[in-house]
Amino acid sequence: MYFTHKTNSYTSLLGTVLDAWFICSEEEMAKFMGLYFFMGVVNMPTIRHYWRRPRLHNYSLLQQVMSGRHFRATLKHFHAFNSLAIPQDNCGRLIRVCTMMEYLVQQFQDTYLPEEHLSLDEGSLEWKGHLSFHIYSTTP
Template identity: 30%
Template sequence: MSSEEIDTDNSENSRSDSNSKEEFSDNELDSQVWNEIDSESDGEFQEDYGIVDEVNPPSQDNTIYPIDCYRHFITDEMISLMVHETNRYAQQHLQAQELTQRSKTLQWKPITHEEMLKFLGIIIEMGLIQMPNVDYYWRKSKLYGSEVIQNTMSRDKFELILKFYHFSNNEEQHEDDDKLFKLKPLLDLLQLRFMSVYVPGSIISIDETMVPWKGRLLFK
């Protein structure tokens, strides 16, 4: 067999393979053609949906500020939960631990509703203006430091609240497989609040997370 005949056979085989691939691709496309399906519902969606509890502007000029939207979801009941459980956990810790006289933990005093709001405000501020570590926000320097945070709360007070920050009672029994038991009281309140503010319609698109997470997540 000559080299020309071999080349001819190879070219025919390649064309045959190409045609089969094209046919396979066409079949795939045919299978992806959209076909309407019958709805399994008894009728059209007739429930009221959308925002059912709008943010009411507290100011006379009807201006809605970010804090108004924040407090629309983070209610006084949630703040009271944080205050109560944080104070409870601090008391449990003080009773269970043997502390030296030089321990900063002995400076703990039960926090108030207003102090918890200040603490949360500092957390948000730290998220907006990031520094190498927490201590930098209380530095007296031109490069680092935050006058807003320094004038809001002392560093020792902030660190103590952060140490005892809690949403549930550690001494209560819980199911062993409940990985979110420490957050559950707050999550329950948040869920009820979200449901009371917004009612979804009949068509819902659930997208993946917008923030990448590469750590371990036990409750997936």
């Protein structure tokens, strides 16, 4: 897997070793990505809250898949691009995530094949963030 290779290369380039870190396998990276996507759906105040054991929010599945300490170590070392391959004259703001976006879009397209025509409009999506570039939407 691309992310496994880049994360392991980045960690060896840094030369840092944490007690919760070891060379990441493809299976561990798949678990990490699954947990990270889960965290995008289920919002908690901090990452540590997902591994707490209160009565109200007990996500024991997370604790069975990966320890919180190992997840945080993988998150710290996660790398999705080759910083040495970026041209010096590059001015694109999305250069660091382009490879990851292309990979994920391809994987999602290979996995999910909709059987009906689906559409979303701006009103159905909630956006509270700020973009540093402008998006112009022209209406026909």
